[in-house]
Amino acid sequence: xxxxxxxxxxxxxxxxxxxxxxxxxxxxxxxxxxxxxxxxxxxxxxxxxxxxxxxxxxxxxxxxxxxxxxxxxxxxxxxx
Numbered sequence: 321x322x323x324x325x326x327x328x329x330x331x332x333x334x335x336x337x338x339x340x341x342x343x344x345x346x347x348x349x350x351x352x353x354x355x356x357x358x359x360x361x362x363x364x365x366x367x368x369x370x371x372x373x374x375x376x377x378x379x380x381x382x383x384x385x386x387x388x389x390x391x392x393x394x395x396x397x398x399x400x
Contacts, residue, residue: 336361337375340368344380354380 358365
């Protein structure tokens with residue numbers, strides 16, 4: 321998945337983030353890694369991490385912590 325900066329790319333990025341959030345939510349009580357999330361989203365973990373942080377303000381691994389999940393999700397939904 322490549323993003324070039326246009327409006328469609330922003331929508332694609334948000335969809336990728338939503339896919340990651342859904343995966344994290346479905347596995348919140350399991351130990352998951354950045355590699356697991358990247359494999360699920362079919363993106364490189366480096367690109368995924370940068371994109372996710374740029375859209376949510378949080379790192380993926382911070383988001384995957386049960387304690388932080390709902391707070392990060394609320395903050396992100398307010399921003400979008």
